Amino acid sequence: MxxxxxxxxxxxxxxxxxxxxxxxxxxxxxxxxxxxxxxxxxxxxxxxxxxxxxxxxxxxxxxxxxxxxxxxxxxxxxxxxxxxxxxxxxxxxxxxxxxxxxxxxxxxxxxxxxxxxxxxxxxxxxxxxxxxxxxxxxxxxxxxxxxxxxxxxxxxxxxxxxxxxxxxxxxxxxxxxxxxxEYWVRRDQNKQQQKSIQVGLSALTPTERNILKLIAGNKTTREIAEDLFISPKTVENHRSNIAGKLGLRGNNAVLRFALENKSRL
Missing domain, CATH: 3.40.50.2300 (Response regulator)
Incomplete structure (x- = not known):
């Protein structure tokens, strides 16, 4: 522009x-x-x-x-x-x-x-x-x-x-x-961020994406494990994989991402 x-x-x-x-x-x-x-x-x-x-x-x-x-x-x-x-x-x-x-x-x-x-x-x-x-x-x-x-x-x-x-x-x-x-700069940065998010989401497996949806619904690790008939440890492993694919860091990063991008899941 x-x-x-x-x-x-x-x-x-x-x-x-x-x-x-x-x-x-x-x-x-x-x-x-x-x-x-x-x-x-x-x-x-x-x-x-x-x-x-x-x-x-x-x-x-x-x-x-x-x-x-x-x-x-x-x-x-x-x-x-x-x-x-x-x-x-x-x-x-x-x-x-x-x-x-x-x-x-x-x-x-x-x-x-x-x-x-x-x-x-x-x-x-x-x-x-x-x-x-x-x-x-x-x-x-x-x-x-x-x-x-x-x-x-x-x-x-x-x-x-x-x-x-x-x-x-x-x-x-x-x-x-x-x-x-500055409006255009922020708009361009937001577009790049949205593109990056879409690329990250496309890298998730169906199970990982489903877990992310459940996290966005404020489900706990134990509740997710019960819903999917898997162990809490397996849920945590999936959370770790999700964080790695999306480039997320921090204890609440996956939850924050899931809530902010709920409509995309």
Whole structure:
């Protein structure tokens, strides 16, 4: 997954508030937001996409949506821009206009951005979905990644991040706001851990796996021995083999593993 740096963040940061935080402000501040767009885009580097794109922008705040569309028109003059004000309109636009990129706000009425993204994936459409949100939240991030979105941007992103994101996802690669890097690292570590667990479980014999299930059910060694008509010593030998195959150490490691992975057994 790719994350661009914020090389021009110091230049654009004073203006970013006006573009990306208008909805916590009063109407006067919203007008300032639109007035600063030309100055903002003038300070950024215009870069084209690799081919002509149709970009859907779905957000229920018209001022923000129009501001973002204006930025995209400036940055990608060859692109075709489509707007939607809620999730239902977004899906209609997907059907009618067949966008190549869809920028979706999470908090939309009539189906939120994650629901729209999930529906796009369910239909098997070749659309690079980018989530644009105020939520700096690991749960939202992971839900979006699980759905299969290609990009995840926060609404305080500078113009260069938006352009980098669209260029990256249009090339078939992932992009996330750089400040969310730790989320991706933890997600990757968790995926590797889950893969390792699955490999370990596949190495267990049917008897060992059955014993692990009984351990997950809080059965004692004596109870397991009685259930399986074997000696407690044999149960302990199986526990030792299970620990070795799963790389577990410590007196309660097998019990802890069994409880944490009960649904896998």
């Amino acid at each position: 790719h994350a661009a740096g914020r090389a021009d963040a110091e230049v654009l940061a004073p203006l970013c508030f006006h573009v990306y935080s208008p909805f916590n402000a009063d109407p006067g501040d919203r007008r300032v937001c639109v007035a600063h767009l030309n100055e903002l885009t003038k300070n950024s580097v215009t870069s084209g996409l690799t081919k002509r794109q149709t970009i859907l922008v779905a957000d229920d705040h018209p001022v923000f949506r129009r501001g973002l569309v204006q930025i995209l028109e400036e940055q990608f003059p060859r692109a075709r821009l489509i707007e939607a004000g809620n999730g239902s309109e977004a899906l209609i636009a997907v059907h009618e206009h067949k966008p190549t990129i869809a920028i979706l706000d999470v908090d939309m009425p009539k189906r939120n951005g994650l629901e729209v993204a999930a529906e796009i994936r369910r239909r098997g459409l070749s659309i690079a979905v980018v989530i644009l949100t105020m939520h700096d939240n690991e749960e939202f991030f992971n839900r979006a990644m699980d759905i299969g979105v290609m990009g995840y941007l926060l609404k305080d992103s500078v113009v260069s991040e938006i352009t980098s994101c669209l260029q990256t996802v249009s090339a078939g690669r992932h992009y996330y706001t750089p400040s969310l890097g």
